[in-house]
Amino acid sequence: MTGGNHLLFLVDTRESRCNVPALLADAGFVVKFRELSVGDYVLPGNCLVERKTAADLISSLFDGRLMKQLETLSSSSEAPTLVVESSLAEELKRTRNPNAVWGALATAAYSMGIHLFFTQSEAETAQLLSVVARHGRYRRPGYAQLRALPKGGTQTDQQLRVVSSLPTVGPRSARALLKYFGTVRNIFTASESQLAQSPGLGMKRVARIRSLLDARYGDVD
Numbered sequence: 001m002t003g004g005n006h007l008l009f010l011v012d013t014r015e016s017r018c019n020v021p022a023l024l025a026d027a028g029f030v031v032k033f034r035e036l037s038v039g040d041y042v043l044p045g046n047c048l049v050e051r052k053t054a055a056d057l058i059s060s061l062f063d064g065r066l067m068k069q070l071e072t073l074s075s076s077s078e079a080p081t082l083v084v085e086s087s088l089a090e091e092l093k094r095t096r097n098p099n100a101v102w103g104a105l106a107t108a109a110y111s112m113g114i115h116l117f118f119t120q121s122e123a124e125t126a127q128l129l130s131v132v133a134r135h136g137r138y139r140r141p142g143y144a145q146l147r148a149l150p151k152g153g154t155q156t157d158q159q160l161r162v163v164s165s166l167p168t169v170g171p172r173s174a175r176a177l178l179k180y181f182g183t184v185r186n187i188f189t190a191s192e193s194q195l196a197q198s199p200g201l202g203m204k205r206v207a208r209i210r211s212l213l214d215a216r217y218g219d220v221d
Contacts, residue, residue: 007133010034010042020051023126029133037161038076043133048077051125054091057084061104070104074112081115081132082108085125088118159184167208173201188213 008030011021016033025031036042041049050073052060060066073080092098108114119125162184163174180198181187187195195206 006030007044008032009129009133010036012036012040015040015051018051019122020126020129023123024129027126027130029130037157038072039080041129043129046077047079047081047132048073049081049083049129049132051083051085054084054086054088057088058091058095058101061101066104067107070108070112070114074108074114079115080113081117083117083119083125083128085119085122087120163187167212168205169209177201 006028009021009024009032011024011031011033013033013035015021021031021033039048040051043049050069057066060069070082073082088101092101095101105116109116117128119128159178160171160174163169163177164171166174169177176199177187178184181190190198192203192206192210195201195209196203201209
């Protein structure tokens with residue numbers, strides 16, 4: 001693979017143990033390691049990718065980690081993506097309940113809106129990610145950029161990330177809103193007049209926030 005055109009990949013530090021980042025760098029992409037709060041790769045176009053081997057997918061399902069990870073992945077990006085690497089068929093032969101695995105994948109796709117891909121090797125995964133990165137047009141209008149927090153972020157960090165994902169709201173405004181309203185729920189359920197009375201928000205910014213919060217899922221601007 002060649003010709004990454006210097007597109008940037010943000011890669012979780014734990015992925016340095018596999019060959020995918022090196023293969024992406026060999027293909028001409030800029031690879032920077034970060035401690036990501038969610039996912040393993042942030043691609044151009046704000047596509048957020050979680051990479052799991054088939055064995056890890058199944059073990060994380062049965063130890064209770066998988067669905068929580070997928071819920072967080074789904075809520076953190078406009079284009080949440082799960083790549084299952086290596087032979088799922090072989091792992092299913094050794095699984096006591098294959099239907100539970102298919103059920104989890106169905107829930108991820110149909111209920112959480114997660115894009116599913118299956119690859120056989122790290123080389124195939126790198127190939128897939130390179131194609132996705134070059135396409136780079138996955139952002140749905142009106143959705144906010146992912147703001148990565150360090151691994152193991154506190155509850156306060158998570159609250160700030162949720163609020164700062166709103167249109168026109170950065171970390172500083174998020175802190176001010178949380179101090180004013182007290183909880184994330186109070187912010188999301190506040191009326192336009194209540195939001196307008198909070199520090200730092202004018203009516204134009206409030207209108208954009210309410211427009212996103214009130215928009216029906218799937219509506220396109």
